[in-house]
Amino acid sequence: MASTYTSNIGIEKPGSGEQSGTWGTTTNTNFDIIDRAINGVLALSLSGTTTTLTTSDGALSDGGYKVLVLGGSPTGTNTITISPNDQDKVYLVKNSSGESATFTQGSGGDATLIDGETAWIFADGAGAGAQVQKASFIPDIASDTSPQLGGNLDLNGNNITGTGNVNTTGTLTITGALTSGAIDSGSASITTTGTVNVGTVDLGNWTVTESAGVLYFATSGTNKMKLDASGNLTVVGDVTAYGTV
Numbered sequence: 001m002a003s004t005y006t007s008n009i010g011i012e013k014p015g016s017g018e019q020s021g022t023w024g025t026t027t028n029t030n031f032d033i034i035d036r037a038i039n040g041v042l043a044l045s046l047s048g049t050t051t052t053l054t055t056s057d058g059a060l061s062d063g064g065y066k067v068l069v070l071g072g073s074p075t076g077t078n079t080i081t082i083s084p085n086d087q088d089k090v091y092l093v094k095n096s097s098g099e100s101a102t103f104t105q106g107s108g109g110d111a112t113l114i115d116g117e118t119a120w121i122f123a124d125g126a127g128a129g130a131q132v133q134k135a136s137f138i139p140d141i142a143s144d145t146s147p148q149l150g151g152n153l154d155l156n157g158n159n160i161t162g163t164g165n166v167n168t169t170g171t172l173t174i175t176g177a178l179t180s181g182a183i184d185s186g187s188a189s190i191t192t193t194g195t196v197n198v199g200t201v202d203l204g205n206w207t208v209t210e211s212a213g214v215l216y217f218a219t220s221g222t223n224k225m226k227l228d229a230s231g232n233l234t235v236v237g238d239v240t241a242y243g244t245v
Helices: 023-039
Strands: 041-054 067-083 089-095 101-104 111-113 118-123 132-136 165-167 171-174 177-179 182-184 189-192 195-197 200-202 206-211 214-219 222-227 233-235
Touching: 089 101, 101 132, 111 118, 111 132, 189 195
Parallel strands: 041 067, 067 089, 067 101, 165 182, 171 189, 177 195, 182 200
Antiparallel strands: 089 118, 101 111, 118 132, 200 206, 206 214, 214 222, 222 233
16 A cells, blocks of 8 residues: 655655555654644745745655745745645745745735735645635834835824924825924925924925924025014015015
């Protein structure tokens, strides 16, 4: 009776009466497969845009590891195909490749990890219609130098606070109050239905700064005009009027 293999990690089950005198080799390989499946960590180097993660029956293979650390030099989003498509798989994945990585096993749905993301993924082994799902960890935003949102940020009634600047090349919409720091809108627009309370607004060639109730209008770092709380306007240069003063 020939050997058979377990469904998901390919551990060999020798047939009755088979492999007389050679069981030791098969058993040792099986123990190594089990060890890899429980705690094995693979540094998986990605290149190009496609990778195949294969589990081979009765042999040590890349698909048998528990933890995958993605690296290498992919040229864009790398699609990693879990093969074969009829095996259940659970992996802990850390994506350090510099690009997004998409895990697929069949047509049922894929799971994508952005660069820097760590997540558990589960492949259901349903054959041609297999699906991959993920359970992602919350990223460490404090140490992430380029965090990205996949959708709208819902503050759930809370505030965003900070001492730095708000920079955008898109449209910044504020429905609450923005306090402290500066707004640098670049070539974008800022829309608000709430209160904008900032120290400095950078308009490009001009900056507007509020200090002790006085508005200062400056260019190239030099104040050119100020408006105090009483409505008094002071300018450095000439005043030209096209109406009645």
